[in-house]
Structure formats: structure tokens, C-alpha cells
Amino acid sequence: MSDHKTMTLTLIVWRQKNASDPGKFETYTAKNITDHHSFLEMLDCVNEDLILEGKEPIVFDHDCREGICGMCSQVINGAPHGGQERTTVCQLHMRKFKDGDTIYIEPWRARAFPIVKDLVVDRTALDTIIQAGGYTSCHTGGVADGNAILIPKPVADEAMDAAECVGCGACVAGCPNGAAMLFTGAKVSQLSLLPQGKGEAAARVKAMTAAMTECGFGNCTNHYECQAACPKGINVKFIARMNRDFLKAQFA
Amino acid sequence: MILDGKCPTGPIEQTWDKHRFDLKLVNPANKRKYNVIVVGTGLAGGAAAASLGELGYNVQAFCYQDSPRRAHSIAAQGGINAAKNYPNDGDSIYRLFYDTIKGGDFRAREADVWRLAQVSNNIIDQCVAQGVPFARDYAGYLDNRSFGGAQVSRTFYARGQTGQQLLLGAYSALSRQIKAGTVKMYNRREMLDLVVVDGVARGITVRNLVTGELESYAADAVCLCTGGYVNVFYLSTNAMGCSVTANWKAHKKGALFANPCYTQIHPTCIPQAGDYQSKLTLMSESLRNDGRCWAPKKKGDTRPPNQIPEEDRDYYLERKYPSFGNLAPRDIASRAAKEQCDDSRGVGPGGRGVYLDFADSIKRLSEDTIRERYGNLFEMYEKITDENAYKVPMRIYPAPHYSMGGLWVDYNLMSNVPGLFVLGEANFSVHGANRLGASALMQGLADGYFVIPYTIGGYLTTVKPGQVKEDHAEFKKSVEDVNSDVNKLLSINGKRTVTDFTRELGGLMWENCGMARTKESLEKNLKKIPALREEFWKNVKVTGSGADFNQQLENAGRTADFLEFGELMCRDALHRNESCGGHFRSEYQYDDGEAKRDDVNFCYVGAWEFKGVNAEPELHKEPLQFENVHLAVRSYK
Ligand code: SF4
Ligand code: FES
Numbered sequence: 001m002s003d004h005k006t007m008t009l010t011l012i013v014w015r016q017k018n019a020s021d022p023g024k025f026e027t028y029t030a031k032n033i034t035d036h037h038s039f040l041e042m043l044d045c046v047n048e049d050l051i052l053e054g055k056e057p058i059v060f061d062h063d064c065r066e067g068i069c070g071m072c073s074q075v076i077n078g079a080p081h082g083g084q085e086r087t088t089v090c091q092l093h094m095r096k097f098k099d100g101d102t103i104y105i106e107p108w109r110a111r112a113f114p115i116v117k118d119l120v121v122d123r124t125a126l127d128t129i130i131q132a133g134g135y136t137s138c139h140t141g142g143v144a145d146g147n148a149i150l151i152p153k154p155v156a157d158e159a160m161d162a163a164e165c166v167g168c169g170a171c172v173a174g175c176p177n178g179a180a181m182l183f184t185g186a187k188v189s190q191l192s193l194l195p196q197g198k199g200e201a202a203a204r205v206k207a208m209t210a211a212m213t214e215c216g217f218g219n220c221t222n223h224y225e226c227q228a229a230c231p232k233g234i235n236v237k238f239i240a241r242m243n244r245d246f247l248k249a250q251f252a
Numbered sequence: 253m254i255l256d257g258k259c260p261t262g263p264i265e266q267t268w269d270k271h272r273f274d275l276k277l278v279n280p281a282n283k284r285k286y287n288v289i290v291v292g293t294g295l296a297g298g299a300a301a302a303s304l305g306e307l308g309y310n311v312q313a314f315c316y317q318d319s320p321r322r323a324h325s326i327a328a329q330g331g332i333n334a335a336k337n338y339p340n341d342g343d344s345i346y347r348l349f350y351d352t353i354k355g356g357d358f359r360a361r362e363a364d365v366w367r368l369a370q371v372s373n374n375i376i377d378q379c380v381a382q383g384v385p386f387a388r389d390y391a392g393y394l395d396n397r398s399f400g401g402a403q404v405s406r407t408f409y410a411r412g413q414t415g416q417q418l419l420l421g422a423y424s425a426l427s428r429q430i431k432a433g434t435v436k437m438y439n440r441r442e443m444l445d446l447v448v449v450d451g452v453a454r455g456i457t458v459r460n461l462v463t464g465e466l467e468s469y470a471a472d473a474v475c476l477c478t479g480g481y482v483n484v485f486y487l488s489t490n491a492m493g494c495s496v497t498a499n500w501k502a503h504k505k506g507a508l509f510a511n512p513c514y515t516q517i518h519p520t521c522i523p524q525a526g527d528y529q530s531k532l533t534l535m536s537e538s539l540r541n542d543g544r545c546w547a548p549k550k551k552g553d554t555r556p557p558n559q560i561p562e563e564d565r566d567y568y569l570e571r572k573y574p575s576f577g578n579l580a581p582r583d584i585a586s587r588a589a590k591e592q593c594d595d596s597r598g599v600g601p602g603g604r605g606v607y608l609d610f611a612d613s614i615k616r617l618s619e620d621t622i623r624e625r626y627g628n629l630f631e632m633y634e635k636i637t638d639e640n641a642y643k644v645p646m647r648i649y650p651a652p653h654y655s656m657g658g659l660w661v662d663y664n665l666m667s668n669v670p671g672l673f674v675l676g677e678a679n680f681s682v683h684g685a686n687r688l689g690a691s692a693l694m695q696g697l698a699d700g701y702f703v704i705p706y707t708i709g710g711y712l713t714t715v716k717p718g719q720v721k722e723d724h725a726e727f728k729k730s731v732e733d734v735n736s737d738v739n740k741l742l743s744i745n746g747k748r749t750v751t752d753f754t755r756e757l758g759g760l761m762w763e764n765c766g767m768a769r770t771k772e773s774l775e776k777n778l779k780k781i782p783a784l785r786e787e788f789w790k791n792v793k794v795t796g797s798g799a800d801f802n803q804q805l806e807n808a809g810r811t812a813d814f815l816e817f818g819e820l821m822c823r824d825a826l827h828r829n830e831s832c833g834g835h836f837r838s839e840y841q842y843d844d845g846e847a848k849r850d851d852v853n854f855c856y857v858g859a860w861e862f863k864g865v866n867a868e869p870e871l872h873k874e875p876l877q878f879e880n881v882h883l884a885v886r887s888y889k
Contacts, residue, residue, distance in 0.1 A: 052747075069323075146379075
């Protein structure tokens with residue numbers, strides 16, 4: 001099936017045994033890579049070679065490999081997820097590279113995301129933000145009919161735009177301050193746009209932004225690198241929206 | 253042994269309500285004394301953990317990913333069914349029930365399916381309350397689309413990311429309970445054993461995937477919500493970490509495995525491009541609402557699709573199934589695609605593909621409308637194939653997607669091991685031999701939000717809380733057993749990688765136990781799989797240590813289980829001398845190629861009991877009775 005030309009690439013990959021190891025870059029060669037390999041499949045090939053040589057393969061997070069679980073997380077040549085618009089690392093394909101290229105691969109780097117091993121980081125801080133208030137406090141059962149609450153299409157659509165966030169953390173990795181404003185803004189906005197979430201909007205935005213600070217995420221200084229890094233195209237307008245919600249909440 | 257599903261009797265419309273009333277309740281003050289373990293945080297697990305925590309039970313939830321929000325339910329694209337009848341097109345609970353029984357080719361229990369249809373409406377309400385942004389019309393009402401196997405529009409959706417939105421809804425409910433302290437969440441843990449004490453499920457052994465440590469957790473009940481097993485085919489639409497491991501460990505501890513041969517091969521996936529490939533990507537079935545499936549009429553026609561004129565195209569689904577057309581159920585659509593390719597009329601690399609063409613819809617509705625409906629899917633298609641499906645038809649081919657089989661459970665979702673409950677795709681209960689589109693999400697959430705909260709109480713009232721603790725000898729033994737497996741895998745130091753074995757097993761399964769199976773092909777596998785398993789345990793190479801983050805070791809354990817499970821799957825397929833739903837035995841078909849069911853001899857659930865790795869498992873049967881839906885040949889013509 002492989003009637004394609006193949007490429008050989010040089011990979012410079014961050015290797016770090018565990019959280020306390022200082023870590024360093026190692027150089028590897030990826031051979032026989034085609035246009036149709038995904039970036040992670042290219043790494044699979046390198047790992048197969050490493051295993052057969054008796055070496056430890058490169059550890060990286062991944063699961064769905066179709067751009068929706070948010071588990072994959074690599075900085076490629078300085079750009080989270082490789083910098084292709086609306087694309088996660090697992091969806092990035094090798095046709096974007098050419099024979100002989102050198103590729104730098106690093107983990108997310110942010111104060112709130114300690115490195116676990118190699119390219120794997122600990123993102124539980126994002127869960128902590130959601131736990132602080134990223135929900136409506138409805139109980140299982142005993143809720144109203146789905147059509148009892150009317151939500152005109154433009155509102156539902158805008159909430160959906162925000163809800164598309166996959167929780168990957170690229171926005172944090174891309175931000176010079178390591179802020180989680182885009183991630184948090186998206187959830188806050190989704191819920192405050194919808195009638196179901198309005199009641200708790202003030203308490204929610206306060207709790208979630210407080211959690212953000214406690215977890216060690218930085219402040220927003222309007223670089224908008226987050227939006228550029230986001231594989232789901234989450235718009236920075238949701239940060240502005242959250243800021244407005246936050247201001248309103250101070251007077252609520 | 254004749255199995256008893258303990259289904260309530262009487263008029264079907266009243267079964268669930270009556271059963272709920274008959275179930276004993278746990279006193280609210282006592283609930284917090286009960287520990288419940290939930291393994292897996294997909295739709296079933298996330299919903300169960302959140303709902304049980306909210307009721308006041310002490311819940312411990314586990315997932316192998318770094319966050320409970322990542323379970324593979326998240327990848328479901330198309331939608332979720334409910335019998336709301338909002339479009340006024342003739343839907344009802346009864347019709348959803350009927351469609352699901354028929355779609356499953358009469359191999360599911362009526363009472364379970366009825367309950368699913370009944371609670372389907374509550375699910376939509378629940379998700380709306382959570383803030384799931386379902387598609388709406390301009391007036392603000394919920395929108396519906398059509399899906400395969402149904403003639404009504406009952407599918408609710410959130411763009412092409414319905415699974416994601418529903419899962420994030422469940423995750424948010426779960427997060428709220430984690431915050432409230434009723435649920436303790438353990439990320440990056442993989443369940444590697446079920447601990448059974450005196451025949452009762454009492455806890456689990458997990459591996460901490462970061463430190464490699466083996467940990468014991470005791471509880472009064474264990475809920476497995478651990479998904480399906482189609483990664484046994486190696487290439488599938490499942491996430492890389494999906495495995496049969498949790499279910500298989502439970503099976504080895506006594507839980508019966510029901511209908512393992514029922515696997516769903518989804519008709520609309522992106523065809524394989526090369527041998528290095530690690531997974532297949534699904535294109536939502538909803539595309540069949542507006543896309544037309546065709547293959548060239550002439551064999552070996554290599555002209556680009558746009559140059560093949562109408563008269564040389566075979567719109568084979570519309571031709572064969574005029575009343576359902578492109579919306580024929582999945583098993584039928586998949587086999588039809590395979591037939592075209594087997595007949596040398598396939599397209600794309602290797603001739604394993606057919607076209608899904610949107611040209612007519614674009615003409616009728618405009619490109620913008622199609623973009624609005626499926627934009628993200630077209631985008632995904634382009635990322636993978638580098639082709640623009642607005643201009644050239646998509647190429648699709650069937651791929652393993654879902655498992656209807658799973659651990660056997662009774663009406664209360666409890667396995668034959670007391671205290672072990674199984675929810676969602678991990679159990680076998682409602683889809684029979686074939687699952688209809690948009691009903692997996694429905695089942696996961698039904699089990700988690702609206703079934704287990706009631707039925708687990710019925711069980712817990714019969715046990716004293718906290719009888720067995722982690723210091724019990726069975727927990728220690730379990731840890732030792734798991735540890736010895738881990739050490740063994742690391743010490744082999746052979747010549748082949750884990751992936752190499754997984755790929756070979758997957759090839760055997762796809763070739764001989766895939767979309768079509770024969771006695772001969774299955775018997776071949778029953779020889780080859782044990783041999784491959786033996787080689788695995790002599791020749792696999794796993795580097796690194798057990799006391800560390802070691803992804804190869806994780807994969808090795810999963811593959812070792814698939815190598816045992818694959819054999820059971822083939823055995824089940826071999827014993828079932830009929831074709832039904834996703835199980836197509838080439839020997840059993842009508843002249844026109846339709847599946848030939850044998851209701852006289854096989855109208856039962858086949859549940860297997862483990863007897864040892866190289867020993868023959870024992871088959872137990874649960875006869876199926878159809879009192880409400882007439883047992884008939886399924887026709888979609
Ligand atoms: S906002 Fe974008 S980059 Fe940030 S976590 Fe969500 S999807 Fe990832
Ligand atoms: S692996 Fe799931 S988004 Fe990349």
C-alpha cells in the first residue's frame with residue numbers, strides 16, 4: 001500500500017525520567033516516514049526502533065488519536081500541537097514536513113503543569129478549575145423537559161462554540177504567562193450564555209477564577225497566543241466575556 | 253446452567269416502574285457507609301459515579317487517562333436517540349423499543365430494551381439541565397436528525413460532537429461531586445484484577461500508571477464501566493487505550509462473558525492508508541442522511557469519481573434497500589460495502605473503499621448547508637486524507653467500532669458475581685446482535701443516570717457495609733498475582749515488540765472473525781491464536797521497569813488479555829451456527845445474501861464461563877422470549 005516517497009527526519013526530543021530529573025534533549029532519526037503517517041504514528045515508528053535496540057521508548061500522552069479527547073500534548077518546533085490551524089498533534093500529518101527536516105519536540109511547559117515523564121505533564125489543575133464551579137448544580141432526575149427552556153439557535157451556537165474546548169491545555173502552554181484564561185473563559189461563557197447556567201453565573205466565575213490562581217496559572221496580559229495555539233479555535237472573546245462576568249459578579 | 257435474567261414480568265409498559273417500586277431502598281443515613289467503586293469514567297461510569305455520589309454513597313472512581321473527561325465516549329459524533337416525538341412524526345417509547353429490538357436482530361431482552369426506551373426521554377432533559385448545548389432551531393426548540401435503522405427523526409445532537417458534549421456534561425456532574433467530597437477520583441489507574449472474596453466482588457487491584465505501584469481498593473460493590481473490546485482487531489475506531497482487560501480480569505474471576513462474537517463494524521470510516529497505521533477514524537453515520545453510497549458498476553474501474561457517469565455508478569444501498577436506502581442499519585451497510593469491494597469494484601488504495609457522495613445534496617441544499625451540518629467531519633476527513641470532500645466524494649470503508657457483546661448481567665445490571673455490576677458498552681444487555689446508531693450514548697447514560705442508582709440499592713440492602721478491607725488475604729494475593737504477571741512480561745526480553753503481536757492478532761481477527769466468518773476461518777483462528785499467545789509469552793520484548801511510567805508494559809498487559817479473549821470470541825462465533833446482526837456466518841445466508849437467523853436453535857444469549865487459559869470455556873444459555881415484538885425476519889427493503 002505504501003506507494004509514497006518516504007522521508008527521513010531528525011528529531012530532537014525532550015527526555016526526562018521523572019518530575020525531579022532535570023531532563024535533556026536527545027536526538028533520534030525517524031526513517032521511512034510517508035505523507036500519510038500521522039505525527040504520532042511517526043513517533044510510534046521511532047519507538048518501535050528504540051524498543052528493538054533495548055532502549056526506553058519516548059513517553060507521550062495520547063488516546064483517541066482523532067482530535068477530541070484532548071490527551072495529546074506536544075510542543076513541536078516551538079508551537080503547541082505543531083501550529084497547524086485547528087489541529088491537535090494526533091491529527092497533524094507528516095505531509096506538513098519534508099525530507100531532511102529537523103523537528104524539536106517538547107512537553108507543555110507551564111508552572112501549573114509539572115512534567116511527569118518525557119513529554120507527559122500533569123494537567124489535573126484543569127480538572128480542579130472545573131471542580132470549582134464548571135457545572136450547573138442540577139440533580140440527576142427531577143429536571144424540566146428539554147423544550148421547556150427555549151434557547152434560540154444563535155445562543156445555542158455560541159454556547160457550543162465555547163463548549164468545543166477539549167481541555168488539552170495548549171492555551172496554557174502557548175501563553176507567555178502560563179495562564180488558563182481561554183480554558184476557563186470557555187467554560188464560564190458556555191454556562192453563563194445558557195439560561196440553565198445563569199443562576200449560578202456570579203458564584204461560578206468567582207470560584208473558577210480563584211481556583212485558577214490557586215493552581216498556579218498566570219495572569220492574562222492580552223498576548224492572544226492562547227487562541228493561536230488552540231486546536232479547537234476557541235475565540236479570545238470568551239476571555240473578554242469572562243472578564244465582564246467577573247466584574248458583574250463583584251457587584252452581585 | 254440456564255441463566256435467569258430476573259426480568260420483571262407482566263405488561264411491558266409497567267415492568268420498570270413496578271420493578272423500581274419492588275426494589276428495596278437504602279436508608280439515606282446509611283448510604284454514606286457504603287463504598288462503591290466505579291471503574292471507567294465514560295458516559296456510563298461518569299454518570300454512575302456522579303449520580304451515586306449525589307445519592308450519598310461513598311464513591312471511588314478510576315480511569316486510566318489523565319482526566320475523567322477523556323474517556324472514549326467523547327469521540328461519538330452523531331447523536332443520541334430519545335422517544336420525545338418532538339417532530340410529531342410518529343415516534344413513541346414503543347417505537348424506539350421496537351426499532352431497537354428489531355435492529356438488534358432479536359437477540360436482546362425485551363424488558364431491558366423497554367427500560368432503555370422509557371428512560372431515553374429523561375436523558376435529554378438531564379443533559380439539557382447540565383448545559384449540554386444541543387442543536388436548536390431559531391425559535392429555541394431542540395432539533396432532531398435521522399439515523400440508520402429508523403424512519404422517524406429522533407436523534408438529538410450537538411454539531412458533530414454529541415459524545416463529547418454529553419461526556420462533558422457527565423464530567424461536570426462528576427466534578428461537582430468530587431468537589432463535594434462524595435466521589436474520590438483516581439486518574440491514571442488501570443484496573444488489573446477484580447478481588448472476589450467467597451464468591452462476592454469486594455474490590456479491585458489497580459496499577460498506578462505513573463509510579464507503577466499496585467494499589468488495592470475495597471468496596472461493597474464494584475461497577476465496571478470499561479467500554480468495549482474491538483481493539484482486538486488492532487485497527488478500530490476505539491481509542492488506543494481501550495481494551496478488554498478490566499472485563500477479562502473479571503471474567504477470569506468468574507463473571508460470564510456474553511455474546512462476544514457480536515461486534516459492530518461501522519460502515520463509514522476512512523479507509524486504511526498504510527501498514528504503520530495505528531487507528532481508523534470514523535465518519536459519523538449522520539453523513540448518510542445527505543451522502544449517497546456508490547461503487548463503480550464495472551470491475552476495476554480506475555477513473556476518478558467525477559469522470560464516472562451516472563449510468564456507470566451503482567448506488568447499491570438505494571438499489572437493494574429502497575425503503576431505507578442509505579440509512580440501512582450498520583451491519584447491512586457494512587456488508588454491502590464489503591460485497592462491492594470483494595467483487596473488485598472497490599475504490600482507492602487496495603480497492604478497499606466505496607464512495608460517499610455529497611454532490612447531489614450540495615446541488616439541492618448548497619455547500620453552506622452541508623458545511624453547517626457536517627463541517628467538522630469534512631475538515632477531519634481532509635486532515636487525514638488531504639482530499640476536499642466538497643469537491644470529490646469521500647472514500648469510506650467499514651471498520652470495527654463497537655462491541656454489543658460484554659459481561660453478562662441480569663436486569664439489575666449485576667453480573668453472576670454478586671456485587672459486580674457492569675454498565676454501558678461493557679455489558680451485553682440491550683443491543684442484541686447489532687446496535688443502531690445513536691443508541692450507545694443513550695445506553696451509557698441510561699445505565700449510569702437512571703438504572704444503577706436504583707438497582708445498586710436493591711443489592712446493597714442485602715450486604716453489611718465494609719465487611720472486607722484492603723488487608724484481607726485475597727487483596728494481597730491479587731497484588732502478588734498481578735505483580736508476577738508484570739515481572740514475567742518484563743523478563744521475557746524477546747525479539748518482537750508488543751505492537752507487532754497486537755497487529756498480528758488483529759489481522760487474524762479481522763481476516764477470520766471480522767465482517768464475515770466461516771467454520772473454516774474460525775477453526776483456523778482457534779489454532780493460530782493459542783500458538784501466537786504462546787509465542788508472545790516467549791518472545792515479546794518490553795523494555796523499562798515495572799516501577800515506572802511504562803506505556804509498553806501497559807500495552808503488553810492489554811495485548812496478553814486480547815490474546816486470550818480473541819480465542820473466546822472465535823469460539824462463540826463458531827458455536828453460533830446462524831447469522832444475526834453483526835455476526836455473519838457466510839454459511840448461513842439467503843440467496844440474496846441476507847443474514848439467515850435460526851430462531852429455533854439460537855434464540856438465546858450465549859454466556860461463557862472461564863475454565864482456564866488453555867481449557868475450553870463452558871457455555872451457559874439464557875433463552876430469549878419475545879412477547880411484545882413478533883419474532884420475524886428483519887427486513888429493510
Ligand atoms: S481552550 Fe483550546 S487550547 Fe485551551 S484547553 Fe481548550 S481546546 Fe485546549
Ligand atoms: S489523542 Fe485525543 S486529541 Fe489527540
